[in-house]
Amino acid sequence: MIEKTFKILSKIWAVFFVIGLAALILKFATGEKLAGYGSYVPWGLWVALYFHFVGIAGGVFALGAIGYFFNVNGFRKNFRMVIIVSIAAVITGLFSIWLDLGQPFRFARMMYAPNFGSMMAFNGWMYSIFILVAGLLFFLTIKREKQTDLQDKSGWLVPLMALGFLFSIAFPSQSGAFFGVVDAKPFWSSPLLPILFLISAITSGGAVLLLVYSFSYYKDYSISEQPFKMLRYTIIGGILFYFIAEFAEYSLVFWSPNSHVKEAVELILFGPFWWVFWLVHVGGGIVALYLLFKGNTYPKIGTGAFIVAVTFVSARLNILIPGQAVSELKGLKEAFYHERLRFDYSATLNEYLIALFIGTFGVALVYLGIKFLSKYTQKKFGVSL
Amino acid sequence: MQCDVPSCVSVCPVNATWKRPDGIVQVDYDKCIGCRYCISACPYGARTSDFGEYYTDNTPELEPYELVPNNEYGKSWNREGHNSPMGNARKCHFCLHRLNEGELPMCVSTCIGRANYFGDANDPEALVTEMAQKSNQIKLLEEKGTKPTVIYLV
Numbered sequence: 001m002i003e004k005t006f007k008i009l010s011k012i013w014a015v016f017f018v019i020g021l022a023a024l025i026l027k028f029a030t031g032e033k034l035a036g037y038g039s040y041v042p043w044g045l046w047v048a049l050y051f052h053f054v055g056i057a058g059g060v061f062a063l064g065a066i067g068y069f070f071n072v073n074g075f076r077k078n079f080r081m082v083i084i085v086s087i088a089a090v091i092t093g094l095f096s097i098w099l100d101l102g103q104p105f106r107f108a109r110m111m112y113a114p115n116f117g118s119m120m121a122f123n124g125w126m127y128s129i130f131i132l133v134a135g136l137l138f139f140l141t142i143k144r145e146k147q148t149d150l151q152d153k154s155g156w157l158v159p160l161m162a163l164g165f166l167f168s169i170a171f172p173s174q175s176g177a178f179f180g181v182v183d184a185k186p187f188w189s190s191p192l193l194p195i196l197f198l199i200s201a202i203t204s205g206g207a208v209l210l211l212v213y214s215f216s217y218y219k220d221y222s223i224s225e226q227p228f229k230m231l232r233y234t235i236i237g238g239i240l241f242y243f244i245a246e247f248a249e250y251s252l253v254f255w256s257p258n259s260h261v262k263e264a265v266e267l268i269l270f271g272p273f274w275w276v277f278w279l280v281h282v283g284g285g286i287v288a289l290y291l292l293f294k295g296n297t298y299p300k301i302g303t304g305a306f307i308v309a310v311t312f313v314s315a316r317l318n319i320l321i322p323g324q325a326v327s328e329l330k331g332l333k334e335a336f337y338h339e340r341l342r343f344d345y346s347a348t349l350n351e352y353l354i355a356l357f358i359g360t361f362g363v364a365l366v367y368l369g370i371k372f373l374s375k376y377t378q379k380k381f382g383v384s385l
Numbered sequence: 386m387q388c389d390v391p392s393c394v395s396v397c398p399v400n401a402t403w404k405r406p407d408g409i410v411q412v413d414y415d416k417c418i419g420c421r422y423c424i425s426a427c428p429y430g431a432r433t434s435d436f437g438e439y440y441t442d443n444t445p446e447l448e449p450y451e452l453v454p455n456n457e458y459g460k461s462w463n464r465e466g467h468n469s470p471m472g473n474a475r476k477c478h479f480c481l482h483r484l485n486e487g488e489l490p491m492c493v494s495t496c497i498g499r500a501n502y503f504g505d506a507n508d509p510e511a512l513v514t515e516m517a518q519k520s521n522q523i524k525l526l527e528e529k530g531t532k533p534t535v536i537y538l539v
């Protein structure tokens with residue numbers, strides 16, 4: 001059953017990859033002309049995807065490290081796979097934001113000439129150090145026999161993993177701070193934002209990990225046992241917590257007579273993209289909750305995890321876009337007419353198709369990472385991942 | 386728009402924008418990576434991104450004046466091949482290239498209603514200092530703490 005599903009998904013992946021690649025080539029040929037964002041809403045779908053993927057990277061690693069530290073069945077043995085998925089997600093996120101840059105080939109300036117007073121440069125360095133730490137951990141955990149123990153012979157495994165864990169919960173939270181420091185956008189100036197970003201990171205990261213475990217280790221572990229149990233309940237708890245936090249934030253706005261972010265929240269709930277909140281985010285969340293709670297087969301649980309991994313990008317979009325879509329300077333909206341000077345943003349077909357490519361790119365990184373490294377460890381140590 | 390405490394400067398991840406000693410906030414097109422963080426951080430919508438478009442796009446051919454290099458910050462910028470300032474954040478710099486030649490910013494020189502005044506607000510004898518003290522002067526979004534140095538007479 002899983003093999004059949006895998007084959008079907010591989011075909012869908014190939015179609016999405018080819019279409020996405022065509023859109024990507026078009027983007028490089030035309031610059032930013034086919035993108036829907038402008039100067040008033042300068043960040044769009046790819047930025048949301050960037051935050052989604054780095055969140056997944058953090059969530060995957062954090063859950064993997066927790067599973068490792070507390071010796072939850074299925075984590076110590078497969079920690080290398082956790083690292084691969086996490087690094088693949090962070091690279092996919094960085095690829096997504098790289099595509100969004102107006103001068104993408106200057107991105108390295110952030111590494112050699114950074115302004116650490118900017119949350120963006122700070123984040124960029126955090127990701128780099130995280131990749132380095134995760135890479136080192138991979139080599140420390142590469143020999144299977146060591147993975148059943150907490151510590152390795154070098155004594156570096158636990159300290160490095162603790163450091164990696166710290167980073168993995170720090171950078172999704174910092175994604176919230178990335179927006180929170182922008183005083184020009186009152187909707188983003190919420191102390192709840194770093195917490196929302198962290199929770200969605202853990203939730204979507206758990207969902208991706210559950211998906212990978214479903215495809216890779218379905219023969220090794222029962223669906224009702226660990227590690228699936230921990231991952232399922234983490235995702236369920238994450239969705240519920242996120243909904244409660246959102247309810248708290250939005251209901252406060254409507255109870256307050258003069259809330260300065262009311263316009264943004266109204267846009268989320270009742271604006272032209274109301275369906276992103278109600279159908280994709282809430283609807284997807286409810287369906288996923290049902291499948292993860294009630295599901296007793298790999299396809300059901302896997303579908304629930306897939307829905308969370310995909311639809312939680314709407315949580316990012318619902319923070320990113322409404323925050324930009326309300327002008328602080330009254331009258332600015334009416335002052336100019338130009339396609340790039342609009343406060344309403346709709347992703348273009350090119351953006352959607354490139355988003356597909358980014359998704360397929362991430363999936364390919366995970367698949368090839370597991371495949372190649374499995375072959376390598378098989379050859380070198382006689383064990384696969 | 387220029388601010389004494391510009392919110393766009395501190396967010397730039399690569400130090401590509403700064404406030405000059407004379408108060409003008411400028412962008413180094415050679416350093417800017419086009420992340421648009423500064424655009425998000427500006428409450429006035431005073432920064433824009435150059436998406437590589439021309440006014441005469443979607444016409445049979447681009448007008449020649451659109452293809453000449455952009456002369457800004459004392460340099461000639463050739464836009465061909467997605468070169469800067471395409472992909473960069475751009476903003477008003479009070480026509481620094483004209484100020485360096487002792488000329489007024491273009492908006493002041495060309496305003497048919499003579500509605501714009503330009504000068505050194507630290508000079509007590511300057512006309513702008515006198516105008517800035519009028520009772521009908523306002524500054525935009527002062528509550529943001531950016532201390533804008535562009536003043537409107539309403």
